[in-house]
Amino acid sequence: MTDVLELPSTRHEAWRWADTGGIAAAAALAPVAPAKADFLDLPGARLLFVDGVLDDAASDLHRVRIGDLTPGDHPLGRRATHGWSLHLDAGAVADPVQVVHVATGGENHLAAQIVLAADTSAQLVETFVGAGWSNRQTRIRLGHAARLMRAVRMTQDAGFVSLRDDAELGEGASYVATVLGAGDQGARVDAAITLAGAGGYAEFGGALLTRDATKQECAVRVRHAAPNGQSHQLWRAVAADTSQASLAAAVEVARHAQKTDGEQSLRGLLLQRTATVNLKPELEIFADDVKCAHGATVGELDARALFYMASRGIPAPRAKALLTRAFVADALDRIADDTVRDAFAADADAWLERAL
Amino acid sequence: MATKNAEAHAAVAKKYEWGFATEVEQDFAPKGLSEDTVRYISAKKNEPQWMLDWRLKAFRLWQTMEAPDWAKLNVPPIDYQDAYYYAEPKAKKTIASLDELDPEIRRTYEKLGIPIAEQEVLAGVEGARRVAVDAVFDSVSVATTFRKELEAAGVIFRSISEAIREYPDLVRKWLGKVVPQHDNYFATLNCAVFSDGTFVYVPKGVRCPMELSTYFRINAENTGQFERTLIVADEGAYVSYLEGCTAPMRDENQLHAAVVELVAMDDAEIKYSTVQNWYPGDENGVGGIYNFVTKRALCQGRNSKVSWTQVETGSAITWKYPSCVLAGDGSVGEFYSVAVTNNRQQADTGTKMIHLGKNTKSTIVSKGISAGRSDNTYRGLVRVAPTAENVRNFTQCDSLLLSDQCGAHTVPYIEVKNPSAQIEHEATTSKISEDQLFYAMSRGLDAEAAVALIVNGFAREVLQQLPMEFAVEAQKLLGISLEGSVG
Numbered sequence: 001m002t003d004v005l006e007l008p009s010t011r012h013e014a015w016r017w018a019d020t021g022g023i024a025a026a027a028a029l030a031p032v033a034p035a036k037a038d039f040l041d042l043p044g045a046r047l048l049f050v051d052g053v054l055d056d057a058a059s060d061l062h063r064v065r066i067g068d069l070t071p072g073d074h075p076l077g078r079r080a081t082h083g084w085s086l087h088l089d090a091g092a093v094a095d096p097v098q099v100v101h102v103a104t105g106g107e108n109h110l111a112a113q114i115v116l117a118a119d120t121s122a123q124l125v126e127t128f129v130g131a132g133w134s135n136r137q138t139r140i141r142l143g144h145a146a147r148l149m150r151a152v153r154m155t156q157d158a159g160f161v162s163l164r165d166d167a168e169l170g171e172g173a174s175y176v177a178t179v180l181g182a183g184d185q186g187a188r189v190d191a192a193i194t195l196a197g198a199g200g201y202a203e204f205g206g207a208l209l210t211r212d213a214t215k216q217e218c219a220v221r222v223r224h225a226a227p228n229g230q231s232h233q234l235w236r237a238v239a240a241d242t243s244q245a246s247l248a249a250a251v252e253v254a255r256h257a258q259k260t261d262g263e264q265s266l267r268g269l270l271l272q273r274t275a276t277v278n279l280k281p282e283l284e285i286f287a288d289d290v291k292c293a294h295g296a297t298v299g300e301l302d303a304r305a306l307f308y309m310a311s312r313g314i315p316a317p318r319a320k321a322l323l324t325r326a327f328v329a330d331a332l333d334r335i336a337d338d339t340v341r342d343a344f345a346a347d348a349d350a351w352l353e354r355a356l
Numbered sequence: 357m358a359t360k361n362a363e364a365h366a367a368v369a370k371k372y373e374w375g376f377a378t379e380v381e382q383d384f385a386p387k388g389l390s391e392d393t394v395r396y397i398s399a400k401k402n403e404p405q406w407m408l409d410w411r412l413k414a415f416r417l418w419q420t421m422e423a424p425d426w427a428k429l430n431v432p433p434i435d436y437q438d439a440y441y442y443a444e445p446k447a448k449k450t451i452a453s454l455d456e457l458d459p460e461i462r463r464t465y466e467k468l469g470i471p472i473a474e475q476e477v478l479a480g481v482e483g484a485r486r487v488a489v490d491a492v493f494d495s496v497s498v499a500t501t502f503r504k505e506l507e508a509a510g511v512i513f514r515s516i517s518e519a520i521r522e523y524p525d526l527v528r529k530w531l532g533k534v535v536p537q538h539d540n541y542f543a544t545l546n547c548a549v550f551s552d553g554t555f556v557y558v559p560k561g562v563r564c565p566m567e568l569s570t571y572f573r574i575n576a577e578n579t580g581q582f583e584r585t586l587i588v589a590d591e592g593a594y595v596s597y598l599e600g601c602t603a604p605m606r607d608e609n610q611l612h613a614a615v616v617e618l619v620a621m622d623d624a625e626i627k628y629s630t631v632q633n634w635y636p637g638d639e640n641g642v643g644g645i646y647n648f649v650t651k652r653a654l655c656q657g658r659n660s661k662v663s664w665t666q667v668e669t670g671s672a673i674t675w676k677y678p679s680c681v682l683a684g685d686g687s688v689g690e691f692y693s694v695a696v697t698n699n700r701q702q703a704d705t706g707t708k709m710i711h712l713g714k715n716t717k718s719t720i721v722s723k724g725i726s727a728g729r730s731d732n733t734y735r736g737l738v739r740v741a742p743t744a745e746n747v748r749n750f751t752q753c754d755s756l757l758l759s760d761q762c763g764a765h766t767v768p769y770i771e772v773k774n775p776s777a778q779i780e781h782e783a784t785t786s787k788i789s790e791d792q793l794f795y796a797m798s799r800g801l802d803a804e805a806a807v808a809l810i811v812n813g814f815a816r817e818v819l820q821q822l823p824m825e826f827a828v829e830a831q832k833l834l835g836i837s838l839e840g841s842v843g
Contacts (some may be wrong), residue, residue, distance in 0.1 A: 013426050255760070255761070258760075268770075268772065269775075270772065270773075270774070270775030270777075271775065272775065273742055273773075273774055273775060274742065274773075275773070275775070276771065276772065276773045277770075277771075277772050278769070278770065278771045278772070279768075279769075279770035279771075279772075279781070280767070280768065280769050280770070281766075281768060281781065281783070282765070282766065282767045282768075283755075283764075283765060283766040283767075283783065283785060284428075284763070284765045285755070285757070285763060285764045285765060285785050286762070286763045287757075287760060288757035288758070288759060288760045288762070288787040289760070289787055290785065290786075291785075291786065292784070292785045293782075293783065293784050293785075294766070294781070294782075294783050295780075295781065295782055295783075296768070296770055296779070296780075296781035297778075297779060297780050297781070298740075298770060298772040298777060298778075298779040299775065299776075299777060299778045299779065300775035300776060
């Protein structure tokens with residue numbers, strides 16, 4: 001039994017737009033039949049978790065290990081104590097790891113740990129389906145020049161997905177993560193990424209698409225603790241009906257993290273008068289030789305672009321869909337693998353079909 | 357650049373030239389804060405019963421509240437019982453003319469360069485606009501100038517204590533309407549113990565014939581200053597109001613918790629400019645004023661406009677968010693700010709633009725300059741209500757870092773509930789470009805003058821918004837606050 005009241009209240013700045021009520025409601029969802037696990041056509045490990053429990057028959061672990069993991073102290077992350085881990089020794093290149101999380105009502109918690117030694121490379125694709133509260137804690141440690149590409153899609157029919165990431169990047173390491181919220185569940189993407197070594201590169205972004213009365217948010221904090229780091233946070237939010245999409249992205253530059261290049265681009269699109277988009281591009285800078293810029297905009301689709309398309313004979317719903325798709329595509333373009341990118345784009349399209 | 361900055365810190369030694377104290381005999385309220393203090397202040401001001409009741413209600417509310425802690429500020433605990441809440445210079449109860457003002461106080465203002473005699477501000481400049489001044493010394497207003505001329509135009513310009521006695525209906529109608537008693541910890545405290553401040557009423561269709569200004573001076577030791585300003589611009593009226601402030605150099609921290617309320621009716625315009633130069637403490641962060649201020653404007657009427665311009669160079673800690681509630685259709689809110697922090701100063705300042713009416717517009721331009729070991733935060737909120745069609749907002753906040761020991765932070769909140777809104781936010785953080793410095797120095801400027809030139813250029817968009825008399829002062833002030841901080 002989870003005591004949701006243990007979560008910080010929305011009076012707390014970092015939880016201002018959090019939907020703690022949505023988490024409680026998701027945790028109380030009645031059981032549903034397991035949804036179909038849909039793996040992409042990629043080589044490598046396939047992990048199927050049903051309510052946080054590995055389905056051995058449907059999984060192929062490769063290098064992945066299952067076991068207990070140390071919980072962090074984050075209000076969400078600390079609930080996950082058991083899960084999967086991937087450790088790569090220096091110089092190794094792993095095949096992609098695909099994880100499908102199926103929720104069948106109620107709540108489930110799962111931890112993950114990814115430790116990449118020097119000069120390694122890995123790719124991770126995660127998919128959330130079903131209904132209920134799926135809570136994930138992912139700890140990532142990247143060694144010298146290690147590279148991790150990660151893509152997460154939240155496509156549950158109902159409930160809530162909460163992700164808590166805790167990543168630390170060594171010298172010259174690179175972490176590129178893209179998150180897509182294209183289901184009918186609520187979501188909180190909570191991440192703390194530290195560029196601990198010089199010359200680290202972090203990209204954390206994605207698209208949150210909300211409709212009906214759902215609330216999705218990202219609360220991502222990138223901390224530059226060493227010089228010459230680069231970070232990009234590119235987020236797009238599309239809100240329909242009475243939903244709320246919130247983007248809170250912060251860049252923190254420590255005293256000696258000179259020559260940091262931090263960039264934030266947060267853009268929101270409102271499809272109806274009743275929807276809400278919240279943005280908070282935050283900069284916290286303690287070093288003087290840095291380049292940090294952020295841009296944030298909220299609005300509706302460009303009336304002139306819609307008019308132009310109408311004049312070319314494109315029906316209004318189609319024109320709206322095309323423009324919205326282009327708006328979302330910005331955030332998904334960073335997925336390097338064609339198969340993964342196409343699958344994510346298809347999910348986004350399917351969402352647009354339903355919402356528009 | 358780093359070494360240059362190091363030299364710079366060594367050179368931050370410019371004295372705070374407004375830091376003298378004036379020897380005048382003063383009456384104090386008993387030290388500490390209780391209902392009796394509130395009653396004492398109210399009695400001193402000869403206030404009607406409703407005013408006392410209002411204060412007491414606020415005081416009881418305040419006792420149940422907690423100080424806000426969300427700002428990026430490190431505020432040492434404040435002992436509210438260890439201060440005087442009322443200090444007034446001992447003088448004749450009523451002065452018939454300005455000549456009867458205590459010469460010590462008069463000299464203080466002369467020294468500060470504040471014209472409390474009715475003279476032209478820029479002597480020798482033909483056609484220069486005149487400025488009417490309300491001079492507030494600790495807890496009381498000691499002089500208001502140009503009353504007669506303003507009265508001829510129908511403009512009421514009074515200290516708030518006088519206004520409560522002379523225009524109770526008008527004050528009662530608006531006091532606490534923009535910043536309610538329960539608004540926040542410091543505003544509620546102010547409601548209970550405010551001592552003086554300015555009241556301005558500009559009637560229908562009147563363009564106030566001169567700039568109005570209040571000059572706040574904290575003089576006495578161990579006192580807090582709690583002033584209250586209320587400006588109401590009726591239909592089609594226009595008023596430009598300036599506010600300046602200084603305090604003596606003292607080792608203790610003094611609290612300044614003011615509330616400013618502005619109301620603009622249909623087609624009215626209020627321009628509110630502040631040059632805040634409270635004592636910032638010394639280079640080790642000892643002493644200085646805690647400037648915890650609530651300023652809010654209600655653009656109630658159609659096509660009304662409120663413009664806040666602030667130049668913040670003083671105070672040990674600044675906590676201040678001049679805001680606009682844009683309720684009237686087509687109303688306009690503007691916020692132009694330059695905040696300079698040096699040494700150990702901390703500033704968390706910005707604005708809120710609450711769009712409620714249709715076709716409302718807001719512009720935010722914030723320039724933060726941090727030097728020494730200071731922290732400078734822009735915190736702002738742009739909110740668009742579901743009913744507010746066609747809202748436009750443009751926000752730009754730029755930060756300039758002049759040392760590698762300071763911090764510059766930007767925390768903008770954007771909350772939009774109407775798709776027809778167009779909200780744009782841009783921000784940059786940088787240090788002074790080596791190229792610009794090199795160029796300026798190759799043209800014969802020394803490093804300090806070059807930095808001053810570049811900083812003034814950086815802040816120009818905001819300084820342009822100030823009335824001329826203030827712009828000159830503000831530019832000088834920017835130069836002084838940063839003097840030696842880059843070499």
